[in-house]
Amino acid sequence: MKDTNNVDTFLKMLQEVENIALIMHLNPDGDAVGATTGMGLFLEEMGKSVAMISPNAFPAFLRWIPGSNRIINAEKSTDKAVDALNKADMVICLDFNARHRVGKFSGHLEKYTGPVILIDHHLEPEDGFTHYFCRTSASSASEIVFDIIQEINPELSSLSKDIAASLYVGIMTDTGSFNFSSNDPDLYPKIGALVKAGADPELIHTLVYSTSSENRTRLLGHSLLNRLVVLKAHKTAYIYLTHQDLKRFHFRVGDTEGLVNYTLSIKGINLGVLFTERVGHVKISLRSKGEFSVNDFARKHFTGGGHKNAAGAESKMELRDTIQMFEDLLPLYSEELNKDVEYK
Numbered sequence: 366m367k368d369t370n371n372v373d374t375f376l377k378m379l380q381e382v383e384n385i386a387l388i389m390h391l392n393p394d395g396d397a398v399g400a401t402t403g404m405g406l407f408l409e410e411m412g413k414s415v416a417m418i419s420p421n422a423f424p425a426f427l428r429w430i431p432g433s434n435r436i437i438n439a440e441k442s443t444d445k446a447v448d449a450l451n452k453a454d455m456v457i458c459l460d461f462n463a464r465h466r467v468g469k470f471s472g473h474l475e476k477y478t479g480p481v482i483l484i485d486h487h488l489e490p491e492d493g494f495t496h497y498f499c500r501t502s503a504s505s506a507s508e509i510v511f512d513i514i515q516e517i518n519p520e521l522s523s524l525s526k527d528i529a530a531s532l533y534v535g536i537m538t539d540t541g542s543f544n545f546s547s548n549d550p551d552l553y554p555k556i557g558a559l560v561k562a563g564a565d566p567e568l569i570h571t572l573v574y575s576t577s578s579e580n581r582t583r584l585l586g587h588s589l590l591n592r593l594v595v596l597k598a599h600k601t602a603y604i605y606l607t608h609q610d611l612k613r614f615h616f617r618v619g620d621t622e623g624l625v626n627y628t629l630s631i632k633g634i635n636l637g638v639l640f641t642e643r644v645g646h647v648k649i650s651l652r653s654k655g656e657f658s659v660n661d662f663a664r665k666h667f668t669g670g671g672h673k674n675a676a677g678a679e680s681k682m683e684l685r686d687t688i689q690m691f692e693d694l695l696p697l698y699s700e701e702l703n704k705d706v707e708y709k
């Protein structure tokens with residue numbers, strides 16, 4: 366039986382350690398960065414020495430996040446990241462639940478022999494972590510970090526403005542601004558506490574959602590006008606982007622973040638997918654409305670995963686073949702895909 370969500374166990378482990386390395390998943394999003402900086406700054410307040418590692422670059426619209434300027438990019442500064450890992454007496458993994466999700470850095474993580482803590486909200490966490498803070502009903506890894514901080518420090522006196530802003534951006538981005546995974550009424554007192562501690566929702570929303578480059582906004586236009594395919598019979602829509610498209614709009618990390626959600630904005634569409642042709646693979650982002658589980662679909666057919674209504678995967682096939690395989694699978698799911706979302 367896994368020892369999960371036990372703050373006392375975690376505190377005991379913390380007493381034994383000084384240097385802690387925090388690691389987030391490849392292509393970090395707002396939750397990965399926010400949960401990491403939030404936890405990192407909190408551990409520093411507890412007197413620990415903290416290193417924060419990202420497997421690769423994170424989007425420019427997250428670079429204002431307090432403490433994010435200290436994140437080591439393991440793709441660019443591999444030696445520095447490996448040194449930080451080797452020096453660590455404890456590792457904390459945030460916002461992912463399988464070691465392969467840190468990409469090329471996973472080899473180093475697998476070799477690490479000290480305690481490894483997992484803080485995450487994805488379905489079906491991998492075995493082998495030393496301690497688990499996992500709750501799939503949580504909106505985000507950032508919310509779980511909040512829970513840990515609150516349990517250690519119930520009056521929240523250690524919740525600085527910077528920690529609050531970090532956790533707020535994680536929750537805001539992972540819920541699509543309190544759209545999905547946000548039906549739990551217990552989430553809202555936590556949001557109140559973050560705002561009370563100094564997180565500024567208006568400013569944070571502007572910093573995240575109103576700082577696109579002109580190229581990114583035009584890539585959105587191109588995607589919706591020229592790269593959107595609607596398969597009404599299967600209540601499915603997808604967008605595909607080729608190397609050429611990315612080159613034409615000077616693609617930067619994060620430029621396609623949120624793009625897949627536009628597919629679901631069409632009435633009657635229950636499954637939406639974004640296929641992006643990257644070097645050596647196709648990145649697949651899947652979203653659904655209602656009962657159709659994109660986690661199951663991505664796991665079964667594309668060795669990916671995530672949540673019931675938001676998942677991701679990678680395909681080693683060509684873009685064209687990946688899309689063909691996807692289209693061929695849809696008839697197998699017509700019953701689930703045809704269940705419409707309605708007011709209950």
Ligand code: 5GP
Binds near residue numbers: 390461650671672
């Ligand atoms: P996104 O489509 O925004 O990249 O990811 C949606 C969700 O699926 C996120 O929670 C993300 O962590 C997860 N996810 C994305 N890509 C992969 C993948 O290749 N494998 C697995 N297991 N999960 C992924």
Ligand code: MN
Binds near residue numbers: 396460486505506539
């Ligand atoms: Mn997350």
